[in-house]
Amino acid sequence: MYVEDDQCQVELTAAQCEGVCQGSVGSEFLGINMDRIRELFAKTLTIREEEVLIARFGLFGTAPETLEELAIHSDISVTRIQQLEARAIRKLRAAIVNKKGG
Numbered sequence: 668m669y670v671e672d673d674q675c676q677v678e679l680t681a682a683q684c685e686g687v688c689q690g691s692v693g694s695e696f697l698g699i700n701m702d703r704i705r706e707l708f709a710k711t712l713t714i715r716e717e718e719v720l721i722a723r724f725g726l727f728g729t730a731p732e733t734l735e736e737l738a739i740h741s742d743i744s745v746t747r748i749q750q751l752e753a754r755a756i757r758k759l760r761a762a763i764v765n766k767k768g769g
Contacts, residue, residue, distance in 0.1 A: 716755035
């Protein structure tokens with residue numbers, strides 16, 4: 668994934684993108700404008716996949732939720748939450764690889 672904002676240009680690897688999604692790598696560390704990440708989510712993921720990642724990993728100022736909490740709030744099973752989460756991460760990785768041309 669290639670992210671460009673007003674201050675810098677950063678090419679993210681799949682691992683870095685997943686780190687941002689999982690909250691282990693803060694956007695301030697990478698120098699990324701979170702609006703650009705939102706754009707990537709909107710272009711790559713379905714609304715439900717986006718909602719799952721945001722809630723699951725506490726992105727964009729939300730508190731992270733457990734699988735069980737998210738399943739209750741979404742009125743779908745824990746297994747389905749896990750499937751959506753895994754598919755969303757795969758889609759983000761694929762978007763990164765395609766952007767890099769590989």
